Amino acid sequence: MNGTIKRVSVACLLMFGLLMANVTYLGTVKADDLRTDSRNSRAFFARYAIDRGWITTDDGKTTLAKTVDTGDSTYRFERRYPMGKPFAQVVGYFAPESSSGIEAAEGSYLDGSHPDLVVRRAIDMISGKPAKGASVDLTLVSKAQQIAYKDLASTGKRGAVVALDPKTGAVLTMVSVPSYDPNPLAVANKDTVNKAYNKLDKDDNKPLLNRAINLTFAPGSTFKTVTSAAYLSDDTSRTAETEVDAPDSLPLPGTSISLPNYHGESCGGRATLVEALTISCNTPFAKMGMDLGYDKLKEQAAKFGVGEPLQIPLEVAPSNIGPDQGKAALAKTAIGQQDNQMTPLQMAMVAAGIANKGTVMKPYLVNKILGPDGSEIDATRPDELSEAVSPEVAGELTKMMVNVVAHGTGTSAQLPGKTVAGKTGTAETAPGKPSHAWFIAFAPVDNPQVAVAVFVESGSAGNDATGGAVAAPIAHDVMQAVLGE
Amino acid sequence: MSAVDVTPVPMTAKRRGAQLGMLAFAVLIVMGAYASVGLGINDKIPSGMLGYGLGLGGLMLAAYLVLAKFAPWADPLLLPLVTLVNGIGLVMIYRIELAGAKDASAASQLMWTALGVVMFSATLIVLKDHRALQRLTYTAGFVGVGLLILPLLPFIGTEINGSRIWINVGFSIQPGEFAKLALVVFFAGYLVAKRDVLALAGRRLLFIDLPRARDLGPVLITWGVSIAVLVGEKDLGTSLLLFGTFIAMLYIATQRTSWVLIGLLLFVGGAVLAGQVFSHVEARFDGWLHASSNDLYYRQFGSSYQLMQGLFSIGSGGILGSGLGKGHPTLIPFSFSDFIFDTLGEELGLTGLMAILMVYALIVQRGLRTSLAARDPFSKLLAAGFSFLLAWQVFIIVGGVTRLIPLTGLVTPFMSAGGSALLANWILIALLVRMSDAARRPPPQAIQDEGLTQVMQR
Secondary structure: OHHHHHHHHHHHHHHHHHHHHHHHHHHOOOHHHHHHOOOOOHHHHHHOOOEOOOEEEOOOOEEEEEEEEOOOOOOOEEEEOOOOHHHHHHHOOEOOOOEOHHHHHOHHHHOOOOHHHHHHHHHHHHHOOOOEOOEEEEOOOHHHHHHHHHHHHOOOOOEEEEEEOOOOOEEEEEEEEOOOOOHHHHOOOHHHHHHHHHHHHHOOOOOOOOOOOOOOEOOHHHHHHHHHHHHHHHOOOOOOOOEEEEOOEEEOOOOOOEEEOHHHOOOOEEEEHHHHHHOOOOHHHHHHHHHHOHHHHHHHHHHOOOOOOEEOOOEEOOOEOOOOOOHHHHHHHHOOOOOOEEOHHHHHHHHHHHHOOOEEEOOEOEEEEEOOOOOEEEEOOOOEEEEOOOHHHHHHHHHHHHHHHHHOOOHHHOEOOEOOEEEEEEEOOOOOOOOEEEEEEEEOOOOOOEEEEEEEOOOEOEOOOOHHHHHHHHHHHHHHHHHOO | OOOOOOOOOOOOOOOHHHHHHHHHHHHHHHHHHHHHHHHHHHOOOOOOHHHHHHHHHHHHHHHHHHHHHHOOOOOOOHHHHHHHHHHHHHHHHHHHHHOOOOOOOHHHHHHHHHHHHHHHHHHHHHOOOHHHHHHHHHHHHHHHHHHHHHHHOOOOEEEEOOEEEEEEEOEEEOHHHHHHHHHHHHHHHHHHHHHHHHOOEEEEEOOEEEEOHHHHHHHHHHHHHHHHHHHHHOOHHHHHHHHHHHHHHHHHHHOOHHHHHHHHHHHHHHHHHHHHHOHHHHHHHHHHHOOOOHHHHHOOOOOOHHHHHHHHHHHHHOOOOOOOOOOOHHHOOOOOOOOHHHHHHHHHHHHHHHHHHHHHHHHHHHHHHHHHHOOOHHHHHHHHHHHHHHHHHHHHHHHHHOOOOOOOOOOOOOOOOOHHHHHHHHHHHHHHHHHHHHHHOOOOOOOOOOHHHOOOOO
């Protein structure tokens, strides 16, 4: 009988061998697939086991996102957003299965998985402490941010405000309205979060989108600054005082229609560039565009950053002046219509570029990254994006824009004791539909510290909203807040 | 032939000291695991650790003393190995209870362990010679079948989670666990008596000697009983366990490969038939084959949810595991019974699972060693039968929860929560200990030089 017993022993050995081989296969080869399977809740639990770094602004003085220790064994660390709606699209949310905004873009620093933090993480693991992430300090000025949000939201407007430091590119304000409260999205419960998220996602006003960078809109007359920049750069003898044709109506070649001025106003046949921009005549700029040609206009726009993919570190939708569709279309493109589509950030970059003597700085949101022990791990150094125009052209453009605020369509942006340069925009969206209202500006002119773009979406501020009436006052408040008055 | 040199028969070492040392080591590992659970969950050594540790230590010391007195020549490894798996099972159930699984109770598992040790001791004390069981062959057969069909009786039989394998007599028992023991005793006794007949060759087909048709009776009856268990109690696991063990013992007794083939054929035939007739068998099979598909994962009946959660658990554990107390055992339904192996995988990792499989393999190996050393056919067959039963059970359940084979519900011996299985398995170990004692006991020394008429062993 011993022979068969030995054979059965071998069979038993084989069975254990198979089990061990299979367990090894699961624990090594398949382990990663199993660990990261979306149905494996451990990944979800792991999100709450990390003492996530905070998100602050105003040099750490204002907390935008913080982590609280709930003491719960499964969901120990929960995320809170004390400043709520005004900062929602920038800061983002940290939901059970997704994240957005800075929470996503700087996720590896916040959860401590970034290579810069690897030593620290190893120490935490060995000492059995929960992993702690790095903090992210933003460049936002919370006071200006809140004022911008209040100005837009209090009257039920939809839109966006972006303010930049023209000398560095730091984003001082980035507001998108309507907004949402990120706190309900940060609850450690997939079902309630999904419900809250779906409700926001289905909202027709799209509160989850950051209008400042995710969407593009027709910039209207604010784009005339770009057309002027191209026109002035094309021939160095031209100045703000150069006279241009300003007919009451400009026949568009190849069509039977003519382009009128806003509300059919007259600009007197001939006007200087300053005059044309001050009262925002359409015909001179349309003609300038046609004379310059598509390529020169596009090239000038590109020098301001149009079409450049940007991460600030949030992903920015590229702006675009539209395709080359002939002279008639180009005339409209030159005054910010047709298929000309800009993000509010892009228009703020135009204002900032002019303010900074023609040099556009790369916009950025993150001021610095602080390790769990408070030591500085990384800080953003300002970086040049491009030289849009020469300092001389920038000076002429500034002169023109100063006149807009002093005597033209943008008077409501005037600040006491400071010279403000600006340009209004009222962009037709579709025949019979209300216009978008725009305003771009910077101040003070002698030492620019803030460049701003205000965008108010079509229909949300009455049917005959203009940039001067609706957008300029908001820019006024934001600039005032940034300048500390 | 001249006078034969009388060399003394080599004495088997008792290794009592080594056994005590290893037992202490096993208890120490278990206490360490307790402490680790507490530290992992709330950075504190659990207050009950000393109680649990001393309780387990005391129990095992008692078992050791009984063993030393009543089976002094017994295999020194069996008791420490079983103590280790039983202890780790206790710790894990304690850990799952702390995590909030409502049906997991470490206290009740400890109580059942204590009762198991009592049964172990009682078996050793009462059963001085296991060969007495040979006289009870047919009684054991009847008792076994009777226990098997007990849950089918009205009033006392209860169905829980789709399987009708419990009876309720004030508390719930799974008579099937004890039926296993009785049936292995019956198989051993029966096969020893009939093996010569069963080994007779009938017709020869290709290179295999087929048994005679009239000898097919016992196989068919066992197969029938297994199918009945499968159908009547919806218990795939026990059905597979019993039939497989019977075939293995039949092979050992008759040395005929043809029996294994016939057994396999019958099994496959039965499985295919069952799969077609009974939806729950087919569901199990589907759930195994396409476990990770969303259709099966989310379906309401017979979903692969539990299996996949078990696999997630092992995968998340990786090589070293999360550490005791730091995993998420409550994600797996029945983490403390059928799926305790996967739960261990998360917290102890691949390393821990390999160690546990190794311990099981060693227990089985010690049992088979006993079988080889045993001096009479009945003992050989009984020891081999029990060892194979243990190995086969581990293979079925661990293979099931790791998706090596289709999942059939069985307890993981000594680890899963459940009193009946614990008691039955402790009795099984007591019988193996008793047989190893007999096998290792040195033969009576010759009183005088018996010259050429020396008694040969074996």
